[in-house]
Amino acid sequence: MADNPIDLDRLTEILKRAGAETIMPSFRNLEDGAVREKSSAIDLVTEADEAAERFIKTEIDRLSSGILFVGEESTAKDRSLLDKIADADVAVIVDPIDGTSNFAAGIAMFSVMAAVTVKGEVVSAVVHDPVTGDTVRAEKGGGTYWLLANGDSRKTRVNWPVPLDESIGIVSSTYFEPKARSALFRRLDQVRVVANYRNSGHEYRMLATGGCHFNLYGQVMPWDHAPGTLLVSEAGGHVAFADGEPYHPSRHHGVLVSACSRQTHRSVTTKILGIERPLS
Structure with a gap:
């Protein structure tokens, strides 16, 4: 299993807290003006996206000052972050609300996601569903695990191939x-x-x-x-x-x-x- 510079349990907890504290309070409860278009009518950002990203960045910065943080909303303001991923000793790539259009429409299908890279290689990943409380995560060489909200954990496999x-x-x-x-x-x-x-x-x-x-x-x-x-x-x-x-x-x-x-x-x-x- 690849060395992971960021503890996976700690990263998981950060995303769970972001979901519970900054995202779910706004779900189906967005105020007027809380949703804006970015590049088009189907490319949206909400105040909850920005709040969640700020929360996650603050928590990641507490882990180490040497971590490159590449968030979707941060990169919208500074595209040069994309060019730094390949050479960064450690980077954390974050989508604070993946599925913003669903979130803004009140559809319960969105995620909080993060990946950790070392010199551009993805070594760990977390995808958290703040609605159900379930999390799926992986470490390179260590398999993929589905952590259910009730505390159960199971290793996952892809489906059998079919025509x-x-x-x-x-x-x-x-x-x-x-x-x-x-x-x-x-x-x-x-x-x-x-x-x-x-x-x-x-x-x-x-x-x-x-x-x-x-x-x-x-x-x-x-x-x-x-x-x-x-x-x-x-x-x-x-x-x-x-x-x-x-x-x-x-x-x-x-x-x-x-x-x-x-x-x-x-x-x-x-x-x-x-x-x-x-x-x-």
Whole structure:
């Protein structure tokens, strides 16, 4: 198991407290003016996002002054943070509310997420659901565990691979170019069930705990994917960009596919994305 510079129990507790103290009091209770658009009508930020990120950053700063903090809202103000991940001795990448649109609409499907990186490699991750109190977390080389709110803990595994026409896939088409999106839609009839929950934390949890067979994303900001990809990898899945390159949080472009097996990954890239390449 990889050395983890931040105690995983401590990180988990920070995210749980952020959920209980700064997020849940505002859920279905947002005041007028508490929700703002960032880049578009589907790219939102709320006062709870900002409060949660401030809370988490304060707690992380207490652990060590040498930790690079890369939060979604912090990066909106300082994009240079993205360029520092690859070389940082230790970085914590945070999405204070993943699924802000759901949160703002009063839909109980959002997450608080964090990943720890060492020289750009993800070594641990936590995805916490403040509504149910459940947490799924992983350490590199140590497996993925589902911590239930009642105190029970279980090790998770991805689902068994099945033919593509029997598979359950989660597909986020939002950030595909129009022509690529149209081509993607035409090929999705090869999948048995296609879903999108607008919450990558929940979607990665589903894949890591056997609830689906693959996830496909056209935008790869690190706070959306660094935590979940480790959950999937440590649960026995295969994560790579459609061009075959392994996931790395310092890469911010390309189509990312996470799957329950290498063969499922290949089926998605060739049959759904139309990309022919050797099986890696």
